[in-house]
Amino acid sequence: MDKADNAMLRENILKLKKQKEAVILAHNYQVPQIQEIADYLGDSLELARISKEVESKVIVFCGVKFMAETAKILSPQKKVLLPVLEAGCPLADMITPQQLLELKKEHPGAWVVSYVNSSAQIKALSDVCCTSSNAVKVVKNIPIDKVIFVPDKNLGWWVQTRVPDKEVIIWQGYCEAHQQFTLEDLEETKKMYPDARVLVHPECRKEILLKADFVLSTSGMLIRAAQSQAKRFIIGTEEGIIYRLKKENPNKEFYSLGKEKVCETMKKTTLVELYESLDKEIYQIELDKEVIEKAKKAIERMINYV
Numbered sequence: 001m002d003k004a005d006n007a008m009l010r011e012n013i014l015k016l017k018k019q020k021e022a023v024i025l026a027h028n029y030q031v032p033q034i035q036e037i038a039d040y041l042g043d044s045l046e047l048a049r050i051s052k053e054v055e056s057k058v059i060v061f062c063g064v065k066f067m068a069e070t071a072k073i074l075s076p077q078k079k080v081l082l083p084v085l086e087a088g089c090p091l092a093d094m095i096t097p098q099q100l101l102e103l104k105k106e107h108p109g110a111w112v113v114s115y116v117n118s119s120a121q122i123k124a125l126s127d128v129c130c131t132s133s134n135a136v137k138v139v140k141n142i143p144i145d146k147v148i149f150v151p152d153k154n155l156g157w158w159v160q161t162r163v164p165d166k167e168v169i170i171w172q173g174y175c176e177a178h179q180q181f182t183l184e185d186l187e188e189t190k191k192m193y194p195d196a197r198v199l200v201h202p203e204c205r206k207e208i209l210l211k212a213d214f215v216l217s218t219s220g221m222l223i224r225a226a227q228s229q230a231k232r233f234i235i236g237t238e239e240g241i242i243y244r245l246k247k248e249n250p251n252k253e254f255y256s257l258g259k260e261k262v263c264e265t266m267k268k269t270t271l272v273e274l275y276e277s278l279d280k281e282i283y284q285i286e287l288d289k290e291v292i293e294k295a296k297k298a299i300e301r302m303i304n305y306v
C-alpha cells in the first residue's frame, strides 16, 4: 500500500470510529500503523483496565483474542470487536478446560492462578488471574500456600523463584516467540553492546531470565527505558515494542536480543482489517453469560490485589 492509500484509509477509519462511537485499543506488539492510530496503546494489564473504564459503545481490540475476551468480560455491555478472527494466542491454547479440571482434582485446595494469556473458559475456572506485570504480587497476596499456575511455564518458574514460601504447580505451556530467545543470542548481542541494559519479558526461558538486568512486562520496559540513565538497551521480547521504545526515547538505542522474534498473530491486524472491522462490525466477541460472570471474578480479584 502506498502512502496516499494509507492516509486515505486512516482518514476513513477515524471517520467511522467517530460515527460508531468506538475506541481503538492496541497492544504494544502491533504493527506501527496500528500503534499510530490507536487511542490507547499498552500492555495486557493497562488495556484490561482501560477497556473497563472507557465510555465508548464499541471497543476495537487490535491484539489477540484473549485480550479482546478480557475486555468483553470486564465490559459485557459493550460491543467488543477483534479485527482478525484468526488472531489467537498459541500459548493460550496450550491448556484446555478439561486439563485444568483434572489438575484441580489432583491438587484439591490449591488456588488456580491463570495468566491472562488464556481462554475465557480457563479464566472462569480460576481463582485469580495475573499478567506479566503483576504475577509475583498476585501469588504473594493469595491466602493459600499452594498454587496451580497456568499456562506459561517460564512465568510460573519466575514467580516460584520470587515467592519461595509457596508451592507453585506449573503447567508446561510456553510462548512460541519468546521461547526462541537463546543464551547464544544473549551472549552475542551482549558482545556487540557490552554497556547495554538487558530487559526481558518473563515468558523467556529461565536461563535468559537469570541473566537479564530486568524482567518486565512490555509497558514495564517502556517505563524502565525512559527512567534509566543508560543509553543502550537489549530487548528480549516480541519485536513490535521496539518501534514504541525508539519513538518515545529518540536519544537512546534499542537492539533485539539476537534476531528479532515475531508473534505472527499479533501482526495479522493491519489498517485494512481495522477498517473492515469498524465498517462491518466484525468480529464480535460473544461469550457465555456464566463464563463472563466467573471469569470476571478472577480478573477483578487480580485488579484488587495490585
Ligand code: 13P
Pocket: 028, 042, 043, 044, 045, 117, 131, 132, 133, 175, 201, 203, 216, 217, 218, 219
Ligand atoms: P504484556 O502484558 O507484557 O504486554 O505481554 C503480553 C503478551 O502477550 C506477551 O507475550
